Amino acid sequence: MATLKELSEYTGFSITTISRVLNNDPTMSVSDATRSAILEAAGTLHYKKPSPKQRREPHGKLCFAIAEMLSPVEQLEDPYYLYLKNHAVQHCMDLGCTTVSLLEQDDGYHLAGRESIDGILAIGIFSERQIASLSSLHHNLVFLDSAPDELRFDSVVINFKLGVEQALDMLIHRGHHAIGFLGPSRKLDERKRPAPEVRRQCFIDYMKKHNLYDPALLLEAEMTAPDAYRAVQERIRTNGTRPTALLAANEEAAFGAIRALHVANLRVPQDMSVISFNDTPLSELTDPPLTSISTHVESMGRVAVGLLVQRARSTDEHIPLKIVVPPTLTERASVSSAAF
Incomplete structure (x- = not known):
């Protein structure tokens, strides 16, 4: 069934x-x-x-609002946040809870057609102004995939450093030393302020620690398939320093890289191995299937909803929790041992 x-x-x-x-x-x-x-x-x-007996009645009257960083169109370009939301909504439904979407206007967030809610799930990163607007609607506010204020709000995030270490450990074990990173040098931080991109910085720190760092192997690209395609294609066209393996900041960047390699008649993984972050179901559909650092979006959504329910059912004062989910490496066919 x-x-x-x-x-x-x-x-x-x-x-x-x-x-x-x-x-x-x-x-x-x-x-x-x-x-x-x-x-x-x-x-x-x-x-x-499901029959009524299958539902968990104690949570049946709770309603949570969902605030999203990306618009529906933007989610189609990078479905990671769409998967996060869908898993969270599914878990709410499994618990018998209902969900409503928050509408953002110039003066902040608003509830659409509902007078009251039991909490808010904020998916992605939000500015100081947006956070203030969300917290004015309800004190039970849980952030999913960011932790903008650990002293005030519950949050569920991924451990990027551990994910990068797992990917690079595997590549080095497979004999790769000329390892590149594909992604932006800067990105918005957890309060939408420009900052160094976390995955890229973790990559640099790891490679320096192992005396393998080569700045020429940093390929600058936005986390989109078209821009990643452009960056890899340009590196191939100019005969620049070419890595034997590439760590992409997200799936979309990895998809763009693989396409550029295919167009240039370079084989994955024989000519270049590729690893990405996120590991959505799309990773299994690439040619070849993509080795990926799984961020466990289903577990992240479940934990975040669990916090919302726990806070909604309790009247006690609590210390905000920051739950850091450890990623795991899912090996598929896009990585092979380096040629000697």
């Missing part, structure tokens, strides 16, 4: 859309083609709605 998550992966529609269609939500407006595709997939995958 399929889950809503599996239906979402099968159809490409969000968990929220699928749930509302299957529950005949009268306020949900979708095309006949969308409704038909969802119903057909539900039949094909033998989906059955």
Whole structure:
């Protein structure tokens, strides 16, 4: 019997859309083609709605608002945050909780069509002004994938340093020494202020520690497939220093790199190994399947929702928690031993 998550992966529609269609939500407006595709997939995958006994009644009356850093269009370009949201929403549904989206306008965030909520899940990074607006709506505020103020708010983040170390440990063990990094030198920090990009800095620190650092192997690119494609293509075209292995800041950058290598008739991993961060289901669909540092988006979403529920059910004062999730390396076919 399929889950809503599996239906979402099968159809490409969000968990929220699928749930509302299957529950005949009268306020949900979708095309006949969308409704038909969802119903057909539900039949094909033998989906059955959970009975009331399967729901966890103690949490049934809670409602949480979700604030998102990226717009729906931006999420299509980098689906990492879309996966984070979908897993969080799915866990809320599993607990019998409901979710609503927050609308951002010039004067801050607003609830759409609801008078009260039990907490807010903020996914991504937010500016000081945005954080102030969110905290004015509810004191139960949990940040997912950032920790802008550890003294005030609960947060769930990934350990980037550990992920970089795992990737580089494996590459060195496979005989690679000319290892490059593909990504931006600077990015917004956890309060949307310009700062050195964390993964890149962890890479530099590790390579210096092991006497392998070569600044010529840093390929500057935004974390998008087109810009990563441009950066790798330019390196190949100019016969610049070419790494035997490449660590990409995210999946989109890795996809762009692999495409540039294919166009140049260079093979992955024979001519260059590639590793990326995130490890969404898309990593298994590349050619070859992508070795990736898994950030465990499902676990991150579950932990964040757990904090929201715990705080909503408790009247006691609490110390804000910062939960750091350790990534793990998922090995696939995009990495091989270095040629000697």
